Amino acid sequence: MQLGVIGLGRMGQIVVERSLAAGHDVVAFDLDEEAVATAADAGAAPAASIDDLVDRLGAEKRIWLMVPAGEAVDVTLEELETHLDGDDVVVDGGNSYFEDSVRRAESCPAAYLDCGTSGGPAGAELGFSLMVGGPQWAYDEFEPVFDAVATGPDGHGRMGPAGSGHYVKMIHNGVEYALMQTYGEGFELLHEGRYDLDLENVASVWNNGAVIRSWLLELCEEAFREEGTDLGTVADRIEGGSTGTWTVQEALEQEVPLPLIYTALAERFGSRADDGRFSRRLASRLRYGFGRHEVPRRE
Ligand SMILES: NC(=O)C1=CN([C@@H]2O[C@H](COP(=O)(O)OP(=O)(O)OC[C@H]3O[C@@H](n4cnc5c(N)ncnc54)[C@H](O)[C@@H]3O)[C@@H](O)[C@H]2O)C=CC1
Ligand SMILES: O=C(CO)[C@H](O)[C@H](O)COP(=O)(O)O
Missing domain, CATH: 3.40.50.720 (NAD(P)-binding Rossmann-like Domain)
Incomplete structure (x- = not known):
């Protein structure tokens, strides 16, 4: 052709x-x-x-x-x-x-x-x-x-x-957001948790026969191999967002609950505050208000 x-x-x-x-x-x-x-x-x-x-x-x-x-x-x-x-x-x-x-x-x-x-x-x-x-x-x-x-x-x-191809792809991307978020959360707990783990090794073992093996998990393995187990200089900021936003808008319109995809999108937006999330800062100050808990202060 x-x-x-x-x-x-x-x-x-x-x-x-x-x-x-x-x-x-x-x-x-x-x-x-x-x-x-x-x-x-x-x-x-x-x-x-x-x-x-x-x-x-x-x-x-x-x-x-x-x-x-x-x-x-x-x-x-x-x-x-x-x-x-x-x-x-x-x-x-x-x-x-x-x-x-x-x-x-x-x-x-x-x-x-x-x-x-x-x-x-x-x-x-x-x-x-x-x-x-x-x-x-x-x-x-x-x-x-x-x-x-x-x-x-x-x-x-x-x-x-007409439209159905891009509709299916839009929802594919919503799934992609949620999968990225869940791998992110699991590796965050492994990173912050009680053992000193080599995350590339964890990802590699999971990629060989584990229930949660996938291409995104192979990309996690690659990221830890190339950036280090603490992700080196990778910043806490995720760009993109349009296809995930459309997926959530459609879910609201159709009244179909998508809490995981919605949360993944919200986390993405939440990552973009230049100086920390206002809501997190207020929650921290409120803990002082009701409990006199210490307020971590920025420089
Ligand atoms: N990069 C990815 O992983 C994926 C991208 N897509 C989608 O595929 C499309 C293209 O993405 P990429 O190749 O990554 O983008 P890109 O930014 O690498 O390439 C876009 C190309 O289009 C050209 N261009 C822009 N306006 C034009 C115009 N009016 N006439 C002719 N050329 C024009 C640009 O000069 C550029 O070479 C986008 O809609 C993107 O969302 C879809 C799946 C995966
Ligand atoms: O479609 C894609 C992958 O399937 C593109 O990589 C798209 O850019 C991903 O969406 P976002 O930029 O919102 O993360």
Whole structure:
């Protein structure tokens, strides 16, 4: 298949490389010329603009967007709009909000597939897990590319109509937040607890046959190996947050209780106070108020 890829960052380059490796022809565009050059080195045809990319594709265009979620997707679709018709297929492989994907599917002249992508840069070797929403015929059309970009035929699936791919990915990310939080809590207790433990060793033993083994736990093992058992200079601050926020908003709307995912998100926001959490500081001062307990003071 001839595939246009727009957005050639950490994830888009992998879409390019895995598609090329499977024998597809790729035309690649990014606002960043260096990213285009990297794709060209890998064997893609470099495009100088979106118009150029479209000109190089055949009559039935197959285009994969891997730009940051939000405005970049809308801007790209606006530029593509006049070049597209109902025989074309556009995939958005980023972490777009599912309601944005439903809106885009309605307004895009091409068939639109919202594709939740999981696996991160490690997917370069392994392939991704792809959760796809949109019309069946467009999914079937794209199957050879999905086979290449995913771990294989079992690494992708059509979840349902427009929006469902990004909906499933949104909830996947909520699960990711909660899993990260629970591993974090367990290792925190091991670190602060009564034995002087080598946490890389603990993670390694758990990763070999334990009930809680997983890829995230392998990444915990890697983190302790590379940063040290006390995590060295890693700061108490977690960035990100949009996909977890959407998951919690959806849970509130659907009245489905998700206490673990909600707490993981709250912990993430709580990590961002520059000078300590106001609520924790007030709780500390209140302990003095009611119990004359000592108040730890900052410098
Ligand atoms: N990094 C990760 O682990 C994962 C990322 N994603 C999602 O995949 C999407 C891409 O992520 P990354 O590759 O990590 O981001 P990135 O920041 O590494 O790459 C984004 C690329 O898009 C380009 N770009 C931005 N606006 C553009 C435009 N209007 N036209 C053309 N190119 C444009 C940038 O120059 C950059 O090269 C995001 O939606 C992200 O949330 C999904 C799963 C995992
Ligand atoms: O989708 C992903 C992994 O599955 C991306 O890495 C995403 O950025 C993770 O979400 P956040 O940035 O909120 O931690």
